[in-house]
Amino acid sequence: MKFIDEYRDPALVAGFLNHISSAAKRLARPVTIMEICGSHTYAIGRFGIRKLLPDSIRLISGPGCPVCVTSARDVELALYLASQPNVIFATFGDMLRVPGTGGDSLQKKRAEGADVRVVSSADECIGMALSHPQKEVVMMGIGFETTAPTIAAVVTACRKKAINNFSVFSVHKIVPPAISALLADLQLNIDGFLCPGHVSTMIGAEAYRMIADAGLAAAITGFEPVDIVEGIWLILQQIENRQTDVAIQYSRGVRPEGNVRAMALLESVFEITDASWRGLGVIPQSGLVMRAEFAAFDALKKFAIPDIHSQDIPGCGCGDILRGIKLPHDCPLFRKVCTPVNPVGPCMVSSEGTCSAYYKYY
Amino acid sequence: MKHDKILLEHGGGGLLSHDLIAQLFVPRFRNPYLERLEDSAVLNVDHRKFCFTTDSYVVSPAFFPGGNIGSLAVCGTVNDLAVCGGNPLFLSCGVIVEEGFPMASLETICDTMAEKAAQAGVQIVTGDTKVVARGAADGIFINTSGIGVIEYPSPLSVKSISPGDVIIVNGTLGDHGAAVIAAREKLSLSSDLLSDTAPLNGLIAGILQVSPHVHCMRDATRGGLGAILAEIAQAAQMRIDIDEKNMPIQDNVRGICEILGFDPLYLANEGKIVVFCAESDARTVLQTMQQHPYGRNAALIGRVGSSTPGRVVLKTIIGGERMIDLPTGELVPRIC
Ligand code: SF4
Numbered sequence: 001m002k003f004i005d006e007y008r009d010p011a012l013v014a015g016f017l018n019h020i021s022s023a024a025k026r027l028a029r030p031v032t033i034m035e036i037c038g039s040h041t042y043a044i045g046r047f048g049i050r051k052l053l054p055d056s057i058r059l060i061s062g063p064g065c066p067v068c069v070t071s072a073r074d075v076e077l078a079l080y081l082a083s084q085p086n087v088i089f090a091t092f093g094d095m096l097r098v099p100g101t102g103g104d105s106l107q108k109k110r111a112e113g114a115d116v117r118v119v120s121s122a123d124e125c126i127g128m129a130l131s132h133p134q135k136e137v138v139m140m141g142i143g144f145e146t147t148a149p150t151i152a153a154v155v156t157a158c159r160k161k162a163i164n165n166f167s168v169f170s171v172h173k174i175v176p177p178a179i180s181a182l183l184a185d186l187q188l189n190i191d192g193f194l195c196p197g198h199v200s201t202m203i204g205a206e207a208y209r210m211i212a213d214a215g216l217a218a219a220i221t222g223f224e225p226v227d228i229v230e231g232i233w234l235i236l237q238q239i240e241n242r243q244t245d246v247a248i249q250y251s252r253g254v255r256p257e258g259n260v261r262a263m264a265l266l267e268s269v270f271e272i273t274d275a276s277w278r279g280l281g282v283i284p285q286s287g288l289v290m291r292a293e294f295a296a297f298d299a300l301k302k303f304a305i306p307d308i309h310s311q312d313i314p315g316c317g318c319g320d321i322l323r324g325i326k327l328p329h330d331c332p333l334f335r336k337v338c339t340p341v342n343p344v345g346p347c348m349v350s351s352e353g354t355c356s357a358y359y360k361y362y
Numbered sequence: 363m364k365h366d367k368i369l370l371e372h373g374g375g376g377l378l379s380h381d382l383i384a385q386l387f388v389p390r391f392r393n394p395y396l397e398r399l400e401d402s403a404v405l406n407v408d409h410r411k412f413c414f415t416t417d418s419y420v421v422s423p424a425f426f427p428g429g430n431i432g433s434l435a436v437c438g439t440v441n442d443l444a445v446c447g448g449n450p451l452f453l454s455c456g457v458i459v460e461e462g463f464p465m466a467s468l469e470t471i472c473d474t475m476a477e478k479a480a481q482a483g484v485q486i487v488t489g490d491t492k493v494v495a496r497g498a499a500d501g502i503f504i505n506t507s508g509i510g511v512i513e514y515p516s517p518l519s520v521k522s523i524s525p526g527d528v529i530i531v532n533g534t535l536g537d538h539g540a541a542v543i544a545a546r547e548k549l550s551l552s553s554d555l556l557s558d559t560a561p562l563n564g565l566i567a568g569i570l571q572v573s574p575h576v577h578c579m580r581d582a583t584r585g586g587l588g589a590i591l592a593e594i595a596q597a598a599q600m601r602i603d604i605d606e607k608n609m610p611i612q613d614n615v616r617g618i619c620e621i622l623g624f625d626p627l628y629l630a631n632e633g634k635i636v637v638f639c640a641e642s643d644a645r646t647v648l649q650t651m652q653q654h655p656y657g658r659n660a661a662l663i664g665r666v667g668s669s670t671p672g673r674v675v676l677k678t679i680i681g682g683e684r685m686i687d688l689p690t691g692e693l694v695p696r697i698c
Contacts, residue, residue, distance in 0.1 A: 013680040013681070014681070046625075047682050048676075048677075048678045051683055052680070107370075107371070108369070112367065120622060225679070225682075351623070361685055362684075
């Protein structure tokens with residue numbers, strides 16, 4: 001683990017913190033930086049970074065937690081698919097406890113007898129489908145450009161092996177359109193963005209050009225403490241110099257053009273479509289559905305989907321939190337009614353959710 | 363929200379388990395012995411103090427690197443007795459086994475139990491076997507109960523913890539959890555991960571012999587060090603400060619946690635205790651541990667403060683702070 005230690009070196013962190021605090025003094029005004037990705041929210045909490053920054057530097061969380069931005073309707077659809085007879089519903093664990101419109105969750109469905117299984121990687125589904133030929137294995141495809149290629153790989157493998165009892169319920173989304181939607185949001189008051197390192201290894205740095213073009217700072221940043229404080233410092237430098245750009249802090253992972261092969265794999269299975277995000281509404285060209293050639297692996301085509309009633313959870317402020325307009329403390333339910341044990345909204349469920357990170361770490 | 367069905371999480375050792383015990387079991391069984399909710403009940407019989415405990419083992423897979431369900435069943439119960447200051451003497455063994463379970467596996471499990479019992483100096487003096495139809499249990503479940511005698515003069519209990527106490531663990535954290543997860547996920551990268559399952563009564567007896575000011579001990583099993591400390595801080599209504607840089611954690615455990623998104627502080631241990639003692643005894647306790655084979659990597663990891671409310675604050679490696687709370691949810695990897 002020497003590799004990680006280098007990026008957790010307290011002396012290096014202290015050095016960047018010094019730079020940050022002198023830059024903050026020179027700027028002499030509040031600066032708001034949004035971390036787009038839930039992994040950043042989590043890491044900032046886990047290492048206690050917020051408290052180490054000067055008061056004038058405010059970090060807010062954005063829409064980059066896949067579970068949190070999954071729309072109420074998609075949650076309902078997942079619950080519907082999981083309850084179908086003869087279905088093994090495979091999901092990443094963070095989805096288990098997300099409450100649906102009527103308070104149900106995959107976890108509760110499982111307790112009632114549904115066959116819901118937590119997987120840590122999509123390729124576990126192949127074995128599952130092979131050993132249960134009489135059942136249909138439905139994988140919930142959730143996540144951004146980092147996860148979607150892994151699902152695409154499994155779908156491609158299943159087609160090659162003629163495994164016919166496997167399908168994907170895709171709620172995959174892509175990051176740049178969500179950022180564009182935020183940039184167009186007049187209520188938003190942001191000076192710069194910490195862009196997610198791992199997504200960027202896939203899509204490349206140029207995908208964030210619209211941030212710089214809009215006159216805001218951006219830094220593609222890794223997830224270790226040294227990465228994060230360095231990323232913040234790069235953003236402050238851009239603000240000080242009045243020269244916005246897409247800085248690459250995470251140079252050990254990101255190439256300007258991204259991971260062309262993984263993206264090609266993704267595009268061979270999925271195509272881009274409009275998608276509904278919790279909090280942000282329908283964002284054009286921001287979701288991934290399976291191409292027509294893969295209809296045999298598309299759960300939404302394999303199952304007859306009835307009219308599904310869904311509604312955002314009354315009282316839950318996740319929507320505003322995902323847009324960076326509110327903090328968990330602004331939600332009247334936070335800590336009082338909504339806790340990790342009894343989560344009212346998805347932001348309290350996922351380990352990358354803003355409410356969960358604030359509950360756990362502050 | 364009240365749950366009308368039992369969820370897996372009710373058995374996870376986190377907040378829901380707590381609620382279940384506090385709201386369902388304790389009110390119905392209420393008595394002063396139970397209410398202390400320590401690892402063992404401490405019983406007074408004819409002016410002698412005994413400790414009594416029980417635990418069920420359902421680990422999956424039943425065989426994992428560094429042990430099997432049998433070693434857990436003996437060591438876990440022995441340790442529950444020992445951390446209450448007891449000298450473990452007798453165990454019971456109840457086995458629930460599924461039709462079709464390989465006889466050879468059962469033999470291996472029982473051989474292991476006999477070996478661990480001998481190592482701990484306890485005898486398995488009574489037992490029970492039930493076989494259930496295929497599908498009615500997953501392989502094998504074992505329950506063990508145990509009895510020990512307490513000779514340490516002062517009570518070891520959360521109530522005895524005082525401000526200024528130091529917190530010491532006897533070695534690296536999260537080994538058992540990491541080994542079982544690796545075995546479950548069939549991760550090849552982690553072939554060197556071994557469970558730390560061990561009977562700690564010898565180590566503990568050594569500590570109690572040299573240190574008159576041990577105040578409380580716990581074995582950091584399900585929920586790991588994090589859950590134990592959060593529980594204690596709450597029960598004692600005292601603030602606990604721990605320092606991430608002093609936490610002994612093996613590199614390979616950290617590695618698997620990084621990959622799967624776990625926090626080693628919440629991973630289970632089966633051979634680790636947390637000792638709260640007066641600062642004056644800190645060196646003696648630490649040295650005694652370090653001379654014992656099960657305590658070589660012992661470390662002082664934190665202190666008890668006086669300020670309320672009871673909560674655990676971890677100083678991160680880079681000098682930040684974060685709260686350590688009871689874990690919630692099943693242990694699941696992050697998805698993005
Ligand atoms: S605290 Fe709970 S209810 Fe409020 S915004 Fe967060 S998840 Fe929603």
